[in-house]
Amino acid sequence: MMRKLLFVLPGIAFILLAAFLVQGLFLDPSRIPSPLIGAPAPQFALPDLADSSRQVSNRDWTGSPYLVNVWGTWCAGCREEHEVLLDIARDSDLPILGINWKDQRELALRWLAELGNPYSAVGADLEGRVAIDWGVYGAPETFLVGADGRVLWKHIGPLTLEAWRVDFLPRLAGQGS
Amino acid sequence: MIPELGHFALVLALLLALGQSWFGLLGAARGRVAWMRAAETSVAGQWWLLLLSFAALVWSFVRFDFSVAYVANTSNSLLPLFYRIAAAWGGHEGSLLLWALILASWSAAIVFFSRQMPLPFRSRVLGILGLVSVGFILFLLSTSNPFDRLMPAAPEGRDLNPLLQDFALAVHPPTLYLGYVGLAVPFAFACATLLEGRQEVDWARWARPWTLVAWLCLTVGITLGSWWAYYELGWGGYWFWDPVENASFMPWLMATALVHSLAVTEKRGLFRSWTLLLAVSAFSLSLLGTFLVRSGVLVSVHAFATDPSRGLFILGFLVAVIGGALTLYAWRAPALQAPGGFAPTSREAFLLFNNALLVAAAGLILVGTLYPLFMDALGLGKISVGPPYFGIAFLVPMVPLLLLMVFGMHAAWKYSRLGTAKRPLLMLLPLALLAAVGLILAGYDHFSLAAFAGFGVALWLMGSSLVAPWQRRDRWRSLPAGFWGMTLAHFGVGLFTLGVTGVESYRIERDLSLAPGESATLMGYAFRFDGTREVQGPNYAAVEGSFTVTREGQPVTVLTSQKRLYASGGNPMTEAGIHVSPRRDLFVALGEDLGAGKWSMRLQYKPLIRYVWLGALLMALGGLLATADRRYRVQLRQEEGQPA
Structure with a gap:
């Protein structure tokens, strides 16, 4: 009996493997969960892109939900999502805070002048310190922060209207705004 | 139409x-x-x-x-x-x-x-x-x-x-597929044997040449892929433990085990159910490889096609084929009888170790390849498994495998007897170690224990594989092709080990930025950057950087490396400039334009790297020789002589 069991073993191992593979098919390998989700949003205070004598801090926006968008003029995906950000800025009154990541001030300002400015305020993160606090892998990334100051969602890669509808709006609805 | x-x-x-x-x-x-x-x-x-x-x-x-x-x-x-x-x-x-x-x-x-x-x-x-x-x-x-x-x-x-x-990549897939798909043949032999409940082991003799051909195609295919990655990807590596590479390497390890285990089953009637299981597993792993590559379950630089409906189909197919075969195995294999036994240092025992170690290597690579998927599926987080794991996981079974090989190829069937090979083998060891020290002192600037061990084992193995032909030098003509095949393949393993040890221990890589006229020196070779010019290809435009390489003032070669932009768009591609010699490759890849004529670039010194591929090709050639063995042909001729 024990000997027979030995011959069944490869089959059982394979069934286990197949079960994992089935599940693997339905996992999205590009979805990287952020430990930030559910945690209080990291505070930041950055020099304002337009006027470096002033500071942009997300502390000023607590009490209502807001978006944080990490971008740079060097990033192709940021140009891709720019239209979407403009749409969101136009259609909702949700403030969008920009973190201009490892960029050059003149280039960033020209970008906003040419393509339109969806941001309520933009902080310049030249050294990438703030991006590290926020666990940014690469631009663009977009965070949704709730009224209680907790991170509700993180989107990696260019934002799409589809992702906005599916991932952001329902979470925003729970905020009652 | x-x-x-x-x-x-x-x-x-x-x-x-x-x-x-x-x-x-x-x-x-x-x-x-x-x-x-x-x-x-x-x-x-x-x-x-x-x-x-x-x-x-x-x-x-x-x-x-x-x-x-x-x-x-x-x-x-x-x-x-x-x-x-x-x-x-x-x-x-x-x-x-x-x-x-x-x-x-x-x-x-x-x-x-x-x-x-x-x-x-x-x-x-x-x-x-x-x-x-x-x-x-x-x-x-x-x-x-x-x-x-x-x-x-x-x-x-x-x-x-x-x-x-690229030429190598144009011929790489067909060769690789010949091997992948060829493993379906021993798989079919195994299933047919199980279906019939066949007690005779004659199927092993019929399956051997087919398995060998599939194995050698796989060997050549993987080698071509590795060579291509070396000069085309622009990184100068020859193996990346990428999921797609692993997908081809696991069936290769299994097929290698199968080639050896078939010999035992054919000659001695042992390992029957094990050989059947290996035949099933080798093809299963090649199907699994297809699934991994084609479904996008694992993200990899090779994932050219990803589509969930395709993934589901292949998975269903995988379950039907592999599940069916393993069910058949669980049902029929227990009835197979194993006659006789063998002594602990007989050829059977060595081949048993060979099989265990090769399968262990394949298993460790499988675990490493699928580990990110397991963790993700269990909700334990996203992780990736990289070369450090694979390097160790591969080395652990390979070192004993190489050492056992030195003796195993001389062992006699059934009995513990190394015969006349024992003395020369033991005498070869100090010679090999001495030669390893000589090689390091003559060629390289520092002593490394890993390099010493690697060179020593490689040289010992190469020497060992030559002992048998030397002892039989008076009757070379009468030795069967199978013998020469084995000798050549095992010598190839030694050469491969030599190459891998050399390049892993003493390679030098420098990322630099140079302006025209500036130079950099690597292992005594001075690379002078001579600037760039525009080049027009049939469907691309390129910038070509030129480098004059000298050694102690003597000109060695002029290398060019291109940065190509294809008319169809996409990222620029790097064409590396490589100078080949038996001792080393010099490798230059152009990087980015840094402005003012300055360019970033990667210069590399790759000692003995050619032997990695040459060794692998010798293994394949050995397989080809063994396929031509008279034993397989005689059957054909006898059959033709019989009335239909």
């Missing part, structure tokens, strides 16, 4: 594949000779139809038929003819069609070359292969039809992935 013809031929081929499995399996079960003959006719018909289908696809490429979606996706009007033909297997759909054609070719080859097998057994083998073929053609027709039309037709194609526009 031509593409529709190809499509139609594919549908007919599916019907014939169904016929092949139906008549093959049922004909054998019911003992109807006419049915079994019909299975063979189906094989021939299917082969011609698939050839026609494939020719129709190639024709569409040659004639720039951009109304075919696949052609429009993988070629354009600037692509040279050679690459347009290679583009037929440069994408997902076409490579599957080639896969199906190769499978049918293996079936046809069995009809043609294996007349010595009893008809029912051969018929079952063809039936099993027919089932596999049904699965592949269904997959093609349902999710990956290469003949789908574009409405309206595209005015211009998108072009073949520039990475694939």
Whole structure:
């Protein structure tokens, strides 16, 4: 009996493997969960892109939900999502805070002048310190922060209207705004 | 019209594949000779139809038929003819069609070359292969039809992935597929044996040459892929432990184990159920590789095609084929009797260790490849497993394998006896170690224990493989081809080890930025950057950097490296400049334009790297020699002599 069991073993191992593979098919390998989700949003205070004598801090926006968008003029995906950000800025009154990541001030300002400015305020993160606090892998990334100051969602890669509808709006609805 | 013809031929081929499995399996079960003959006719018909289908696809490429979606996706009007033909297997759909054609070719080859097998057994083998073929053609027709039309037709194609526009990569997939698909043959032999509950081990002798050919194709395919990655990807590495590479390497390890275990089963009638399981596993891993590559379950630089419906189909197919075979195994294998035993240092014992270690290596690589998937599926987080794991996981079983090999190839069957080889082997050890020290002192600037051990083992192994031919030098002509094959293959393993040790211990890589006229020195070679110029190719524009290499003031060579922008767009591709010599490669890859004539670049010194591929090719050549062994041919001739 024990000997027979030995011959069944490869089959059982394979069934286990197949079960994992089935599940693997339905996992999205590009979805990287952020430990930030559910945690209080990291505070930041950055020099304002337009006027470096002033500071942009997300502390000023607590009490209502807001978006944080990490971008740079060097990033192709940021140009891709720019239209979407403009749409969101136009259609909702949700403030969008920009973190201009490892960029050059003149280039960033020209970008906003040419393509339109969806941001309520933009902080310049030249050294990438703030991006590290926020666990940014690469631009663009977009965070949704709730009224209680907790991170509700993180989107990696260019934002799409589809992702906005599916991932952001329902979470925003729970905020009652 | 031509593409529709190809499509139609594919549908007919599916019907014939169904016929092949139906008549093959049922004909054998019911003992109807006419049915079994019909299975063979189906094989021939299917082969011609698939050839026609494939020719129709190639024709569409040659004639720039951009109304075919696949052609429009993988070629354009600037692509040279050679690459347009290679583009037929440069994408997902076409490579599957080639896969199906190769499978049918293996079936046809069995009809043609294996007349010595009893008809029912051969018929079952063809039936099993027919089932596999049904699965592949269904997959093609349902999710990956290469003949789908574009409405309206595209005015211009998108072009073949520039990475694939290269000779080695044009021939790499067909060779690799020959190996992958070839493993279906021993798989079919194993299933047929289990189906019949065959107690004789004659199937092992029939399966050996087929397994060897599949194994050597796999060896050559992997080697070509590694060589291509070295000069084309621009990084100068030859192996990356990428999931797709692992997908080809695991079946190779299993097939290597199978080649050895078949020898034991054929000669001594031992390891029967183990050999069957290996035959099943080797092909299973090659199917699993297809699944991993084609479903996008694992993200990798190679993931050219990712589509969940395709993934589901292959997974279903995988479960049917592998699950079916393993069920058959659990049901029938326990009844197989193992006669006799063997002494602890007999050849059987060495081969048992060989098998255990090779399978362990394949298992460790499988775990590493799938580990991120396991963790993700269990919700334990996203992680990736990199070269450090694989390096260790591979080395741990390989070191004992190499050491055992030194003795194993001289061991006698059944008894613990190394015979006359023992003394020369022990004498070779200090010689090999001495030579290793000499090699390090003469060639390199520092002593490393790992390099000493690696060179020592490699040289000992190479010496060991030459002992037997030396002792039999007075009767070389009468030695069988199988003996020479084994000698050459084992010598190749030694050479491969030498190369890997050299390049891993003493390679030098420098990332630099140089302005024209500036130089950098690596291991005594001075590289002077002479600036760049514009170059125009057939379907790309390039910037070519030129480097003058000198050693102690003497000119060595002039290297050029290109940064190509293809007309079809996409990222720039790097063409490395490489100077080859038996001792080392010098490797230059142009990086980014830093402005003011300055460029970033990567210079590399790669000692002994050629022996990595040369060793692998010697292994394949050894396999080829062994296939030509008289034992396999004599059967054929005897059979031809008999009245039909």
